[in-house]
Amino acid sequence: NLLKWIPVPINLVFDLSYPGLSREEVEEKFGERINVVKFFNHIKYVPNIYFLQNFACEFDVQNHLIPFISELEQLDKDTEVNQIVIDLYFDKKAGHAAVGKSETIEYIKKVKPNQTVKKEQKEVALSVVIVLGEEKSKLNQILNKVHHIKPLEIIIVADDRMSAIQSIPTFVESNVVVIEEKNKWKAPVYGAKIANGDVILFLNGEDVIFSVELERFIEPLLKKEQDVILNNIDSVCFEKMRVEWPSIAMVYRKIVNDVLGRMDLKYDSMLSMPYAITKKAVEDIGYDILQNSILSQVTLMEKGWRLQSSSAITNTSLNNIPANKTSFYKNELTKLEVCEIKENVKALESWLQGKNARGNYTDGGRKREIIEQLKKQKNYSRFHKGWGMNSSIYNGKQLSIIIPAQNEEATIKEVILEARKVEPKEIIVVINGSTDQTEVIAKQLGATVIVYQERLGHDVGRAIGAQKATGDILLFIDA
Numbered sequence: 001n002l003l004k005w006i007p008v009p010i011n012l013v014f015d016l017s018y019p020g021l022s023r024e025e026v027e028e029k030f031g032e033r034i035n036v037v038k039f040f041n042h043i044k045y046v047p048n049i050y051f052l053q054n055f056a057c058e059f060d061v062q063n064h065l066i067p068f069i070s071e072l073e074q075l076d077k078d079t080e081v082n083q084i085v086i087d088l089y090f091d092k093k094a095g096h097a098a099v100g101k102s103e104t105i106e107y108i109k110k111v112k113p114n115q116t117v118k119k120e121q122k123e124v125a126l127s128v129v130i131v132l133g134e135e136k137s138k139l140n141q142i143l144n145k146v147h148h149i150k151p152l153e154i155i156i157v158a159d160d161r162m163s164a165i166q167s168i169p170t171f172v173e174s175n176v177v178v179i180e181e182k183n184k185w186k187a188p189v190y191g192a193k194i195a196n197g198d199v200i201l202f203l204n205g206e207d208v209i210f211s212v213e214l215e216r217f218i219e220p221l222l223k224k225e226q227d228v229i230l231n232n233i234d235s236v237c238f239e240k241m242r243v244e245w246p247s248i249a250m251v252y253r254k255i256v257n258d259v260l261g262r263m264d265l266k267y268d269s270m271l272s273m274p275y276a277i278t279k280k281a282v283e284d285i286g287y288d289i290l291q292n293s294i295l296s297q298v299t300l301m302e303k304g305w306r307l308q309s310s311s312a313i314t315n316t317s318l319n320n321i322p323a324n325k326t327s328f329y330k331n332e333l334t335k336l337e338v339c340e341i342k343e344n345v346k347a348l349e350s351w352l353q354g355k356n357a358r359g360n361y362t363d364g365g366r367k368r369e370i371i372e373q374l375k376k377q378k379n380y381s382r383f384h385k386g387w388g389m390n391s392s393i394y395n396g397k398q399l400s401i402i403i404p405a406q407n408e409e410a411t412i413k414e415v416i417l418e419a420r421k422v423e424p425k426e427i428i429v430v431i432n433g434s435t436d437q438t439e440v441i442a443k444q445l446g447a448t449v450i451v452y453q454e455r456l457g458h459d460v461g462r463a464i465g466a467q468k469a470t471g472d473i474l475l476f477i478d479a
Contacts, residue, residue, distance in 0.1 A: 018059050037071040042312030046081045052099070052107055055094045079208045080145070124222045125152040127197030131187040131273065132158040132205035137166040141208045143176075148211035149218075152197045153177060155186040156383035158205075188290040192282050202283065204273040209313055217310050218276050228300055228307040229276045232269040235312055237267045249334065249340035256294060256344050259299055268309040270297045271340055280306045294347035302351070366457030373466055384443050391423035398425040398471070403447075404461030405429050408479035409436040416445045425471045429479075430461035438479075 018026045033098045040046045053065045065086070075081065082173040087107075099107070128151045130142060139156075146154055153175040158164035162179035168176060177194065181187045199221045203209070209217075220226040238252055250267055251383055270293035279302075282290070299306055334343070374378070391399055401424045405412060412429070419427055429442040433455035442449045450464060462476055 023282055037074055040245050041076045041079055044079050046079060048082045048086045050107055051086045053088050055088045055090045057096050060096060074110040078329050082212055086165055104224035112330060124199055125197040126199050126201060127151060127153050127195035128157060128201045128203060128222040129157060129188060129191030129195060130203045130205050131184060132156055132164055133184060135206050136163060136167045138208050139205060143210060145211045149214050151216060155191045157181050157191045157196060168471060185291045189287050192290055193287050198279055199276060201276040213313050217274060217313060220310060221276050225279045226308050227278050227305040228310040230270060231274055232268055232309040232312040233271055233272055234266045252341050252344040253358045256347060260298060265309055274313060292343055292346055294343045295350055298347045312475050326364060329460045343467050364458045366460050370460065371463050380450050381453065386427060386448035388424050388426040390425065393423055394473060399473045399475060400425055400469035401427045401475045401477060402462055402465030402469060403429045403477055403479050404430050405438050405479040407436045412438050412479050416447055428465040428468055430446045430465045432456040
């Protein structure tokens with residue numbers, strides 16, 4: 001019974017909560033207590049909650065605290081949850097009594113709504129670009145969540161403008177613009193071009209993200225601490241790799257980040273929405289480059305814009321990442337994998353064009369000039385012709401074996417003897433920078449031996465052997 005628990009000091013709250021109703025009328029109409037969790041499920045929203053409990057009051061613990069915690073498990077999955085803080089203290093004298101006014105205010109301040117984002121939004125205007133494909137059933141939910149972060153505008157780039165307009169709910173108060181672009185790779189370009197905000201948040205039309213997560217995601221940009229924010233999908237990727245082989249496309253993402261010296265980003269990429277970027281950064285790299293997400297990311301890094309991955313947001317669209325259940329190798333790549341790999345390769349190609357031929361990596365001391373000289377004239381430092389045999393096990397073709405060697409006297413004998421078992425036409429040992437008996441042993445075993453006193457560098461010995469080889473099949477092995 002509600003009246004049983006309402007002491008005299010609550011009369012004012014009663015009058016404000018039920019204006020114009022007597023106690024008897026309140027008891028008749030609202031005799032049962034409201035189940036707050038059912039209410040949260042009804043409105044699909046849980047506000048910031050600070051639950052202060054005197055652990056010395058056993059009655060309150062058993063009848064209020066424990067039931068509340070238990071019922072939290074009944075929250076629906078699509079109910080948006082904010083901060084819930086449960087604070088326990090022990091005061092035997094206080095018992096059921098409430099804390100004082102000033103102390104209550106201090107506790108309330110602990111969980112007051114985070115004003116940081118709201119304050120920053122007054123200074124930094126936010127535009128939201130939603131890339132919408134054939135799947136439009138979630139647009140209503142997405143707009144509901146985006147509405148709470150108070151953007152300056154919402155730009156929907158859809159493959160079908162009319163059907164997108166029909167999907168927009170009436171409650172959206174933000175300025176909503178709908179444009180049509182059937183090519184999903186070009187959608188961010190056209191969305192960014194008409195965006196008026198200082199920050200542009202790009203969202204996938206398949207993913208419903210809680211407004212609390214969106215606020216946390218864009219906060220570094222609204223605070224002007226970063227220029228570009230990527231979604232942190234590393235945990236999702238690592239979790240998938242526990243049960244299946246990684247997608248080849250995902251491996252390419254990591255390769256690009258590693259080549260650019262951003263190992264910290266791992267698999268994080270502008271290929272996965274959401275991502276957010278300042279308008280100034282977009283204008284600097286050019287709008288059209290956004291149709292290649294990876295090239296955009298590379299260019300932003302090269303131009304020195306501050307780029308980081310933010311909080312991890314798990315999206316349903318991440319489930320579209322191709323999986324290799326049984327092996328890293330597959331007979332055929334999916335269309336998505338092909339597209340993503342192309343994007344990564346194009347980005348690396350563009351990046352390398354602005355560097356030297358090796359992308360600013362050293363050549364490892366390779367003496368390439370020797371190869372160029374041998375193309376013009378076969379003039380070796382020292383040369384010894386060995387012997388071989390014509391094989392009948394390669395369908396009429398002959399085998400040449402090439403072995404680069406440097407101080408390999410301990411192993412070269414066994415390597416050559418094993419190589420003889422596959423019936424090579426010739427075994428070519430290219431010795432460079434050796435000071436031991438490798439040359440003597442190789443000659444004794446009938447190998448063709450090419451000797452250079454200096455070190456040739458990685459792969460140069462193999463190239464010299466390949467130039468000299470006369471077989472149809474070349475087999476490269478280490479000594």
